[in-house]
Amino acid sequence: MNHLSGSNLYLALLHYPVKNKDGKAIASAVTSIDLHDIARAARTYGVGGFYVVTPLEDQREFAGKIINHWIGGAGATYNPDRKEALSLISLKDDLEKVTDEIRAIEDRQVSIVVTSAQGAPGQLGFGEFKKALKYGNGVYLLALGTAWGLSEQFMAAADYRLAPITGKTDYNHLSVRSAASIILDRLLAGDIE
Amino acid sequence: MNHLSGSNLYLALLHYPVKNKDGKAIASAVTSIDLHDIARAARTYGVGGFYVVTPLEDQREFAGKIINHWIGGAGATYNPDRKEALSLISLKDDLEKVTDEIRAIEDRQVSIVVTSAQGAPGQLGFGEFKKALKYGNGVYLLALGTAWGLSEQFMAAADYRLAPITGKTDYNHLSVRSAASIILDRLLAGDIE
Numbered sequence: 001m002n003h004l005s006g007s008n009l010y011l012a013l014l015h016y017p018v019k020n021k022d023g024k025a026i027a028s029a030v031t032s033i034d035l036h037d038i039a040r041a042a043r044t045y046g047v048g049g050f051y052v053v054t055p056l057e058d059q060r061e062f063a064g065k066i067i068n069h070w071i072g073g074a075g076a077t078y079n080p081d082r083k084e085a086l087s088l089i090s091l092k093d094d095l096e097k098v099t100d101e102i103r104a105i106e107d108r109q110v111s112i113v114v115t116s117a118q119g120a121p122g123q124l125g126f127g128e129f130k131k132a133l134k135y136g137n138g139v140y141l142l143a144l145g146t147a148w149g150l151s152e153q154f155m156a157a158a159d160y161r162l163a164p165i166t167g168k169t170d171y172n173h174l175s176v177r178s179a180a181s182i183i184l185d186r187l188l189a190g191d192i193e
Numbered sequence: 194m195n196h197l198s199g200s201n202l203y204l205a206l207l208h209y210p211v212k213n214k215d216g217k218a219i220a221s222a223v224t225s226i227d228l229h230d231i232a233r234a235a236r237t238y239g240v241g242g243f244y245v246v247t248p249l250e251d252q253r254e255f256a257g258k259i260i261n262h263w264i265g266g267a268g269a270t271y272n273p274d275r276k277e278a279l280s281l282i283s284l285k286d287d288l289e290k291v292t293d294e295i296r297a298i299e300d301r302q303v304s305i306v307v308t309s310a311q312g313a314p315g316q317l318g319f320g321e322f323k324k325a326l327k328y329g330n331g332v333y334l335l336a337l338g339t340a341w342g343l344s345e346q347f348m349a350a351a352d353y354r355l356a357p358i359t360g361k362t363d364y365n366h367l368s369v370r371s372a373a374s375i376i377l378d379r380l381l382a383g384d385i386e
Binding site: 036044079084126168173178181185186 | 318
């Protein structure tokens with residue numbers, strides 16, 4: 001795994017504990033296109049690292065095969081840009097191992113920021129978080145949920161809860177790939193002219 | 194196809210004329226996840242309509258099967274939110290049929306805005322376009338290219354060329370799904386706090 005130095009924002013895509021359609025906590029399957037799209041966005045916006053987290057060993061194996069194809073296999077020769085993005089990915093079996101690793105790299109505490117399509121009291125605004133990333137000394141891990149989103153219990157235990165993305169309608173069913181891209185653009189893009 | 198009234202921005206995903214890896218003009222294959230992700234973003238941001246354009250009949254058939262599954266088939270019962278997004282899609286064999294249809298709906302000319310990962314002289318800034326959409330009377334069709342992007346000839350013939358998305362690094366290889374989501378957020382989201 002490559003770390004981009006100078007970034008105080010890390011990304012984690014969680015496959016547990018997430019909700020299924022009925023709100024029950026499950027471990028979801030790894031989706032290949034999530035790894036590609038989110039790694040490309042993470043690389044574009046200079047995120048410190050991108051962690052793919054699942055407790056299921058076969059799912060880590062599956063994700064590892066995809067990553068290795070593009071980093072060291074035929075994919076690396078075919079598309080070096082994709083290699084550069086996917087080399088940001090690190091596979092972990094739980095979030096504690098992620099925060100342990102970031103703490104060791106950055107030599108400071110890591111705050112966990114969760115994301116959700118629903119708002120909640122005391123949520124962190126995009127502008128506020130953008131300023132903290134630009135001017136503050138903190139290190140943040142942005143946790144994105146797959147399937148029907150992060151479990152409520154997990155979200156309640158996080159340090160911060162980022163405001164939901166509001167579009168222009170009351171429909172808020174973006175893919176996790178779209179949500180990750182929009183969040184990184186809102187937090188890390190320079191001034192847009 | 195449903196049209197969201199009150200929107201002066203339409204979206205088209207082009208599978209021709211686009212470039213392959215070597216810069217040659219090709220017709221690309223339709224990708225299921227493009228339809229889902231971009232339709233969900235289009236619905237979230239209240240885009241007037243989402244056109245999927247390909248001259249290849251088998252590709253339109255393939256796209257039609259996906260859409261019908263989620264609009265009228267088992268998918269519609271399983272996930273009504275997805276139905277609402279995918280019902281924004283209309284399949285066309287060329288862009289002229291798209292602009293003809295929009296002109297008939299809106300009863301005025303349609304300006305074609307192309308997007309690219311590369312900048313060009315005279316390009317349209319995001320802020321400028323956002324203001325035109327909010328305060329102007331124009332109707333715009335934002336054309337997104339699949340594969341390695343829209344052909345240079347096609348881009349040169351468009352009315353406007355939108356500025357590329359710049360992240361925080363010199364890496365600019367976002368998926369078309371990520372790019373579409375970020376562009377809609379930059380153009381159509383309200384004030385972000």
